[in-house]
Amino acid sequence: MSNEPTLRKNTTQRAxxxxxxxxxxxxxxxxxxxxxxxxxxxxxFFLRKGETFGIVGESGSGKSTTALSLLxxxxxxxxxxxxxxxxxxxxNILDKNEKEMRKIRGSRISMILxxxxxxxxxxxxxxxxxxxxxxxxxxxxxxQGTLLQRVIDxxxxxxxxxxxxxxxxxxxxxSGGMKQRVVGAISISCAPDIVIADEPTSAxxxxxxxxxxxxxxxxxxxxxxxxIFITHDFGIVAKMCDRVAIMYAGKIVxxxxxxxxxxxxxxxxxxxxxxxxxxxxxxxxxxxSIPGQLPAPGEMPAGCRFAPRCMYADxxxxxxxxxxxxxxxEHTEHTTDCWRLEDxxxxxxxxxx
Amino acid sequence: xxxxxxxxxxxxxxxxxxxxxxxFVKTIGQVKAVDDISFTIGExxxxxxxGESGCGKTxxxxxxxxxxxxxxxxxxxxxxxxxxLQGDDYRRYRxxxxxxxxxxxxxxxxxxxxxxxxxxxxxxxHKLSRQEIRDRVEKILVDVGLDPVHADRxxxxxxxxxxxRIAVGSALISNPQLIVLDEPVSALDVSIRAQIMNLxxxxxxxxxxxxxxxxxxxxxxxYMAHKIAVMYLGKIVEYAKTxxxxxxxxxxxxxxxxxxxxxxxxxxQREEIILHGEVPSPIDPPTGCPxxxxxxxxxxxxxxxxxxxxxxxxxxxxxxxxxxxxEGRPEPETGRQQ
Ligand SMILES: Nc1ncnc2c1ncn2[C@@H]1O[C@H](COP(=O)(O)OP(=O)(O)OP(=O)(O)O)[C@@H](O)[C@H]1O
Ligand SMILES: Nc1ncnc2c1ncn2[C@@H]1O[C@H](COP(=O)(O)OP(=O)(O)OP(=O)(O)O)[C@@H](O)[C@H]1O
Ligand code: SF4
Ligand SMILES: [Mg+2]
Ligand SMILES: [Mg+2]
Numbered sequence: 001m002s003n004e005p006t007l008r009k010n011t012t013q014r015a016x017x018x019x020x021x022x023x024x025x026x027x028x029x030x031x032x033x034x035x036x037x038x039x040x041x042x043x044x045f046f047l048r049k050g051e052t053f054g055i056v057g058e059s060g061s062g063k064s065t066t067a068l069s070l071l072x073x074x075x076x077x078x079x080x081x082x083x084x085x086x087x088x089x090x091x092n093i094l095d096k097n098e099k100e101m102r103k104i105r106g107s108r109i110s111m112i113l114x115x116x117x118x119x120x121x122x123x124x125x126x127x128x129x130x131x132x133x134x135x136x137x138x139x140x141x142x143x144q145g146t147l148l149q150r151v152i153d154x155x156x157x158x159x160x161x162x163x164x165x166x167x168x169x170x171x172x173x174x175s176g177g178m179k180q181r182v183v184g185a186i187s188i189s190c191a192p193d194i195v196i197a198d199e200p201t202s203a204x205x206x207x208x209x210x211x212x213x214x215x216x217x218x219x220x221x222x223x224x225x226x227x228i229f230i231t232h233d234f235g236i237v238a239k240m241c242d243r244v245a246i247m248y249a250g251k252i253v254x255x256x257x258x259x260x261x262x263x264x265x266x267x268x269x270x271x272x273x274x275x276x277x278x279x280x281x282x283x284x285x286x287x288x289s290i291p292g293q294l295p296a297p298g299e300m301p302a303g304c305r306f307a308p309r310c311m312y313a314d315x316x317x318x319x320x321x322x323x324x325x326x327x328x329x330e331h332t333e334h335t336t337d338c339w340r341l342e343d344x345x346x347x348x349x350x351x352x353x
Numbered sequence: 354x355x356x357x358x359x360x361x362x363x364x365x366x367x368x369x370x371x372x373x374x375x376x377f378v379k380t381i382g383q384v385k386a387v388d389d390i391s392f393t394i395g396e397x398x399x400x401x402x403x404g405e406s407g408c409g410k411t412x413x414x415x416x417x418x419x420x421x422x423x424x425x426x427x428x429x430x431x432x433x434x435x436x437x438l439q440g441d442d443y444r445r446y447r448x449x450x451x452x453x454x455x456x457x458x459x460x461x462x463x464x465x466x467x468x469x470x471x472x473x474x475x476x477x478x479h480k481l482s483r484q485e486i487r488d489r490v491e492k493i494l495v496d497v498g499l500d501p502v503h504a505d506r507x508x509x510x511x512x513x514x515x516x517x518r519i520a521v522g523s524a525l526i527s528n529p530q531l532i533v534l535d536e537p538v539s540a541l542d543v544s545i546r547a548q549i550m551n552l553x554x555x556x557x558x559x560x561x562x563x564x565x566x567x568x569x570x571x572x573x574x575x576y577m578a579h580k581i582a583v584m585y586l587g588k589i590v591e592y593a594k595t596x597x598x599x600x601x602x603x604x605x606x607x608x609x610x611x612x613x614x615x616x617x618x619x620x621x622q623r624e625e626i627i628l629h630g631e632v633p634s635p636i637d638p639p640t641g642c643p644x645x646x647x648x649x650x651x652x653x654x655x656x657x658x659x660x661x662x663x664x665x666x667x668x669x670x671x672x673x674x675x676x677x678x679x680e681g682r683p684e685p686e687t688g689r690q691q
Contacts, residue, residue, distance in 0.1 A: 058542040058543055058544060059542055161630075175631050177631060178631075205405035205406050205569070205632075206405060206569065206571075206610055206613040206614060207405065207609060207610065207613045207627075207628045208405075208631065209613065210612070210613035210625070210627060210628075211627055211628070214625070214627060232542070232543055233543075233615065234543075234617070235614075235615025235616060235617065236615060237619075238615065238616045238617065238618055238619045238621070239615050239616055239619075241619075258619045259619055259620070262618050262619055272544075273543060273544055276543070276544060276546070276547035277543065277546075277547070277572070277617065278547075278550070278570075278572040278573055278575065278576035279572050279575070279617040280571045280572040280575055280599070280611070280614045280615075280617065281616070281617055281621060283575065283596060283599075284575075284576055286551070287547040287550060287551060287576065288547065289547035289548045289550075289551050290544040290547070290548070291548075293512045293514060293515070293545065294512075294542060294544070
């Protein structure tokens, strides 16, 4: 199967301007005793400078494995990147050795995890951990006075009140929202090019989440970093992202500018999923509900991964994975992997709501 | 809808003592987990309790399930005080009020066949023959969308959504009047949530059962509930019919909560009411209105010192507890303030 999108309407050409990360046909497999889990199975996407790119999908779809692969931190010992390319400023990350990777991790691409508990060390103070982040990246050349001041400034930047006092707190003395902001501080301490945020707010309350999302946006506006936002929540995508990829069972099934995806979802899975989410803004008579369940890892359908649940599936869908169709809905960057798009006029039926 | 009142919660408080010392235990304070709340649930009606972590939702549920004793106040089911029930009445209460919890992985006993999990509520108290029980279980399994052929399997052989169906089946089998649903879909995958939400709505109609639904997701509350109570620090700050609440939220906390909810489309731009700071501790809650330290609209002593109670707004069924709506004050303009 070729890697370039098959044309539907227009020519597919993506403006190459400002692309800093270009992932091509990435495959990360997990070799477990029971089976080979194709957690990431031919994933391609790119990221521009200063933009927020969302990867949205249900549990087990391969979002975290994709993110970890970008840093060459695929789950060990089972995980192995078995194919693809990850171009970062013109260099393939998959060609780097461990020493070169250590330089990239943290200082050029950093990661915020879902659970701040696991990212902060319980036995060190907050100030300790933030200054450690500076020294790891810059060596011990800083003098202690300026280092302290920089740590305090950084904590203030992520809205920690009275950072001079909070500095000597231990993680357990802080609330979940505060801890997540400290983790955010560490992740931007080195002015990276890319921050990968893996469900950073799913453990937070609504009003605390709103504070945190606003903070991320402000940081992005002042520093121009690019963000890869991993989530299972279309609301986060609507609020935060410029472009989005929808993952299902190790594949990106649809990919495009956020408005194109919300206004004109073309993959039957994306379309059904958006119709199955209740809305806060309007009364919905009856939600569409997708039948069946997610495929078990190691028991992937041979053809389209969504075929067993898809109302449009035919024989070929069950046997052969579809090509990627591009240039959809007037957006050159909108792509979808679905056989139905061979017909240039095809659209999913709208569900009554 | 909800003409006959089924459950009545009147001025209920639940304070947990904070103790110190191992040998000589001393009470040094109290966690005001639930602090003087009142609401009703009608027959075949869903009331949603919404609010952020720690506001007292689960404690309220546990009080209704007789898992906690209230510090003050009363809870009536069909007009009878549930804490005064004795003997048969007490045992029957367990059939009449059931529960489904968030996590379908930990809430089902892994060593018991699905058939017996579902049958459990009718095995002890009901004098039913084995065949009757078998028939009931199979009917319920069909009603919750499972294949009765799988009744002999164990929970681990089912997916999360199917396990939640099993839990709903078990909750329904004794023909209860009320089911407490504590975050019933939040642990499930997005594509599975709509299945369970629709199932809950369908069996509500079929079995004429009422729900107390605990959720933090406002969109889920709007889809599922007939009435909503918004809680903050152990108190109900606003309480109204679902559509009324969403069309016309008046409490500053409700407004902030609604504005913090994620939009369903990128073009939806909401006024951002960003609250500063975090929810204070229920151990030493603020005086006056519990929300006043973070409230962008507070007005001096009324909010800071005076205890606000739920007050019915211009004779609608819309209740609010807020200094702006205190007795004797002209009612503020509704709609978006600020
Ligand atoms: N260390 C591991 N060993 C074996 N299998 C793994 C391991 N880590 C992940 N997997 C499997 O790889 C697949 C992809 O997992 P991944 O964590 O990337 O999904 P995800 O989209 O991040 O899901 P979630 O939303 O639950 O975080 C899943 O089937 C998962 O079971
Ligand atoms: N047994 C207990 N002893 C002491 N404090 C308790 C006890 N149970 C609950 N609390 C406290 O009471 C308050 C309300 O807790 P509750 O579990 O009812 O909140 P909740 O609204 O269900 O929160 P969440 O959304 O996180 O589930 C919290 O501050 C909690 O720490
Ligand atoms: S390829 Fe076939 S099964 Fe897959 S989404 Fe398209 S129509 Fe459905
Ligand atoms: Mg993950
Ligand atoms: Mg709770």
